[in-house]
Amino acid sequence: MFEARxxxxxxxKKILDAIKDLVTDASWDCSPNGMSLQAMDTSxxxxxxxSLNSDGFDKYRCDRNLTLGMNLISLSKIIKxxxxxxxxxxxxxxxxxxxxxxxxxxxxxEVAEYEIKLMNLDSEYLGIPDTTYNVTIKMPSNKFQRxxxxxSQIGDAVTISCAKDGVRFGAAGDLGSGSIRxxxxxxxxxxxxxxxxxxxxxxxxSFALKYLNHFAKATPLSAQxxxxxxxxxxxxxxxxxxxxxxxxNISDNDDENPSTIGFIxxxxxxxxDDTDES
Amino acid sequence: MFEARxxxxxxxKKILDAIKDLVTDASWDCSPNGMSLQAMDTSxxxxxxxSLNSDGFDKYRCDRNLTLGMNLISLSKIIKxxxxxxxxxxxxxxxxxxxxxxxxxxxxxEVAEYEIKLMNLDSEYLGIPDTTYNVTIKMPSNKFQRxxxxxSQIGDAVTISCAKDGVRFGAAGDLGSGSIRxxxxxxxxxxxxxxxxxxxxxxxxSFALKYLNHFAKATPLSAQxxxxxxxxxxxxxxxxxxxxxxxxNISDNDDENPSTIGFIxxxxxxxxDDTDES
Amino acid sequence: MFEARxxxxxxxKKILDAIKDLVTDASWDCSPNGMSLQAMDTSxxxxxxxSLNSDGFDKYRCDRNLTLGMNLISLSKIIKxxxxxxxxxxxxxxxxxxxxxxxxxxxxxEVAEYEIKLMNLDSEYLGIPDTTYNVTIKMPSNKFQRxxxxxSQIGDAVTISCAKDGVRFGAAGDLGSGSIRxxxxxxxxxxxxxxxxxxxxxxxxSFALKYLNHFAKATPLSAQxxxxxxxxxxxxxxxxxxxxxxxxNISDNDDENPSTIGFIxxxxxxxxDDTDES
Numbered sequence: 001m002f003e004a005r006x007x008x009x010x011x012x013k014k015i016l017d018a019i020k021d022l023v024t025d026a027s028w029d030c031s032p033n034g035m036s037l038q039a040m041d042t043s044x045x046x047x048x049x050x051s052l053n054s055d056g057f058d059k060y061r062c063d064r065n066l067t068l069g070m071n072l073i074s075l076s077k078i079i080k081x082x083x084x085x086x087x088x089x090x091x092x093x094x095x096x097x098x099x100x101x102x103x104x105x106x107x108x109x110e111v112a113e114y115e116i117k118l119m120n121l122d123s124e125y126l127g128i129p130d131t132t133y134n135v136t137i138k139m140p141s142n143k144f145q146r147x148x149x150x151x152s153q154i155g156d157a158v159t160i161s162c163a164k165d166g167v168r169f170g171a172a173g174d175l176g177s178g179s180i181r182x183x184x185x186x187x188x189x190x191x192x193x194x195x196x197x198x199x200x201x202x203x204x205x206s207f208a209l210k211y212l213n214h215f216a217k218a219t220p221l222s223a224q225x226x227x228x229x230x231x232x233x234x235x236x237x238x239x240x241x242x243x244x245x246x247x248x249n250i251s252d253n254d255d256e257n258p259s260t261i262g263f264i265x266x267x268x269x270x271x272x273d274d275t276d277e278s
Numbered sequence: 279m280f281e282a283r284x285x286x287x288x289x290x291k292k293i294l295d296a297i298k299d300l301v302t303d304a305s306w307d308c309s310p311n312g313m314s315l316q317a318m319d320t321s322x323x324x325x326x327x328x329s330l331n332s333d334g335f336d337k338y339r340c341d342r343n344l345t346l347g348m349n350l351i352s353l354s355k356i357i358k359x360x361x362x363x364x365x366x367x368x369x370x371x372x373x374x375x376x377x378x379x380x381x382x383x384x385x386x387x388e389v390a391e392y393e394i395k396l397m398n399l400d401s402e403y404l405g406i407p408d409t410t411y412n413v414t415i416k417m418p419s420n421k422f423q424r425x426x427x428x429x430s431q432i433g434d435a436v437t438i439s440c441a442k443d444g445v446r447f448g449a450a451g452d453l454g455s456g457s458i459r460x461x462x463x464x465x466x467x468x469x470x471x472x473x474x475x476x477x478x479x480x481x482x483x484s485f486a487l488k489y490l491n492h493f494a495k496a497t498p499l500s501a502q503x504x505x506x507x508x509x510x511x512x513x514x515x516x517x518x519x520x521x522x523x524x525x526x527n528i529s530d531n532d533d534e535n536p537s538t539i540g541f542i543x544x545x546x547x548x549x550x551d552d553t554d555e556s
Numbered sequence: 557m558f559e560a561r562x563x564x565x566x567x568x569k570k571i572l573d574a575i576k577d578l579v580t581d582a583s584w585d586c587s588p589n590g591m592s593l594q595a596m597d598t599s600x601x602x603x604x605x606x607s608l609n610s611d612g613f614d615k616y617r618c619d620r621n622l623t624l625g626m627n628l629i630s631l632s633k634i635i636k637x638x639x640x641x642x643x644x645x646x647x648x649x650x651x652x653x654x655x656x657x658x659x660x661x662x663x664x665x666e667v668a669e670y671e672i673k674l675m676n677l678d679s680e681y682l683g684i685p686d687t688t689y690n691v692t693i694k695m696p697s698n699k700f701q702r703x704x705x706x707x708s709q710i711g712d713a714v715t716i717s718c719a720k721d722g723v724r725f726g727a728a729g730d731l732g733s734g735s736i737r738x739x740x741x742x743x744x745x746x747x748x749x750x751x752x753x754x755x756x757x758x759x760x761x762s763f764a765l766k767y768l769n770h771f772a773k774a775t776p777l778s779a780q781x782x783x784x785x786x787x788x789x790x791x792x793x794x795x796x797x798x799x800x801x802x803x804x805n806i807s808d809n810d811d812e813n814p815s816t817i818g819f820i821x822x823x824x825x826x827x828x829d830d831t832d833e834s
Contacts, residue, residue: 114432179669
């Protein structure tokens with residue numbers, strides 16, 4: 001028996017919007033600690049990892065571990081049927097072949113109930129090493145989204161160059177080139193607008209904008225995004241040691257006392273094609 | 279000589295939006311009592327009936343009965359050229375081959391005049407029997423629109439099940455199933471949000487969502503929609519005795535004292551395909 | 557060395573929106589007096605002329621005349637990367653093969669720098685004669701835009717008929733005909749809503765709506781548009797003597813004291829096809 005109740009059902013809508021264009025089929029792993037999902041994108045270039053803590057739900061019960069494989073497009077279609085202020089309840093029996101989603105309107109005169117068929121998916125749970133990253137950039141998520149979108153007008157890849165005082169995003173292509181420089185901000189009274197850089201050494205890496213634009217669809221979930229990177233490690237090391245991690249916290253929107261209830265992390269290996277700007 | 283003047287010209291825009299995707303060519307029947315239109319949709323599955331009372335117009339003159347056949351796409355294109363706060367005047371001579379539409383702006387410094395060519399259409403006026411329906415559901419029109427749109431994500435048909443305490447809209451398809459239950463509301467101070475069920479016996483019928491979605495385009499005309507249905511009558515009876523009627527009142531938007539000036543009614547036979555959910 | 561700084565960078569966005577669908581490649585001519593651009597549209601039917609005075613910029617330096625040929629689609633893509641409240645700085649070296657665009661955010665923590673490659677374009681600077689026009693119509697630019705769009709529903713060409721008391725825009729086509737009459741307004745306290753007609757003789761000319769709709773994309777630049785026309789001159793005269801000029805002033809948006817900093821003028825020859833409505 002599994003049951004999870006989230007008063008702010010709109011959080012689930014935003015999570016689905018953030019992953020459904022990247023991953024078609026995926027499994028939610030449900031345990032007493034919470035729900036999580038991990039999947040490679042359909043072209044097997046990037047990895048997305050979603051985690052929701054059990055105590056982030058308004059009610060959470062998971063008697064034994066469950067794996068709920070499903071088509072995320074279908075799930076997204078159904079979640080879109082919930083109104084933004086609906087409470088969403090997810091239910092699954094042990095060993096069943098479907099899950100039930102309940103959407104409760106605030107006035108309680110309307111209840112919607114949807115059932116989605118489950119799928120048996122090949123498990124490909126990847127143990128992501130708990131790497132320490134040399135460079136961490138925290139910045140407004142909408143600024144990251146806009147920079148990726150703007151530079152996509154110029155080229156296919158963005159080169160991220162990081163120094164102590166700021167970070168530079170650059171791209172080049174047929175029509176010319178572009179670069180955007182962000183200075184580290186002073187400690188300000190608006191933490192959601194701040195740019196914070198923590199680094200041990202300078203770094204310059206290139207990434208495919210196509211994927212960063214996909215990741216930026218998580219922008220509505222969090223005012224800030226964190227980019228974590230490390231300089232290239234020697235060849236021969238596993239590729240996953242050498243990635244950019246783009247992380248969005250998932251918070252409830254309690255204005256007075258927001259608390260983190262989970263995260264979305266995207267992992268992307270840098271482009272090492274010599275013909276790119278670097 | 280025919281002349282009809284409507285200060286709230288936006289009502290005509292909404293009426294055209296509610297029928298132009300369903301019916302391509304149709305005739306307006308003009309009499310001293312008002313204007314009406316009746317037509318099967320292009321696939322001859324549903325029937326739409328529009329009626330505007332003569333006293334709903336700010337000026338109305340109809341010397342003798344006229345039939346004005348026209349292409350509704352063309353009429354809609356031209357009506358869209360009226361600003362929302364324009365007064366619209368419709369004029370036709372006796373036996374002419376065109377009608378004239380005048381759009382008068384509120385500041386009176388601008389007048390637009392359009393002429394549309396008339397068409398000779400085969401008359402197919404269907405005497406709709408004045409049936410008594412066993413089940414009547416009044417509900418917010420935007421809720422009906424959303425339910426039809428949401429369930430279209432799931433399947434092609436909606437099953438409407440009605441009991442004394444509430445109504446259930448259900449659909450099923452490849453990805454799963456969905457159902458939305460509305461409870462009858464208590465007499466409330468917001469009549470436009472109320473759900474009112476009047477019934478003599480329980481009922482369960484299925485309808486093609488494609489047509490209900492078309493009908494729901496009349497939502498801007500009225501805050502409430504009325505669904506009228508009867509349990510299946512014996513085979514051999516005329517099909518039109520056995521339909522769902524989806525009705526929207528057409529009111530002027532006088533906030534203090536709104537009055538009904540006509541209606542749009544859509545008639546749709548239930549799906550009797552055995553393979554549907556029922 | 558060329559450098560021009562415009563605090564209201566959004567003006568450049570609006571200018572590009574007003575010409576990029578009409579002209580693909582064009583040269584900006586930069587002189588100590590300002591920047592200007594003149595180009596035929598890609599089908600060589602209409603002519604667009606943009607002029608920005610040097611004193612309309614917040615800083616302007618042009619050591620010697622420069623011709624900056626470029627693809628306007630590329631320029632538009634890059635200008636769109638500027639936020640609406642960014643300051644835009646244009647820089648070019650003497651004899652270089654690129655220009656640099658700098659976008660400075662108001663909070664100064666972010667600077668974007670783009671480079672566009674220049675092109676060698678065949679110069680086709682047309683000396684437009686400083687004709688006196690017999691008929692001048694000043695009207696709200698959004699009304700002109702709406703009229704052109706509405707009449708495009710009816711036909712391909714608009715016939716503009718002008719008399720002392722007002723102007724009539726008419727079109728005809730398969731579905732019928734339409735005409736919009738504007739009366740000259742009294743001197744009013746809202747100059748942006750006024751319709752002002754100055755004429756020496758009555759006039760009736762037809763123009764292709766396709767081009768007028770293109771011109772109307774300059775609407776966000778100015779609350780009023782000026783149409784200047786002359787009756788047909790005898791055959792044998794150069795065609796450019798016999799055009800409609802559609803002119804939009806370019807102003808800074810200083811609410812207290814707006815000042816004109818340039819203009820966009822579009823030139824279009826009338827349709828002389830006998831089969832059109834006239």
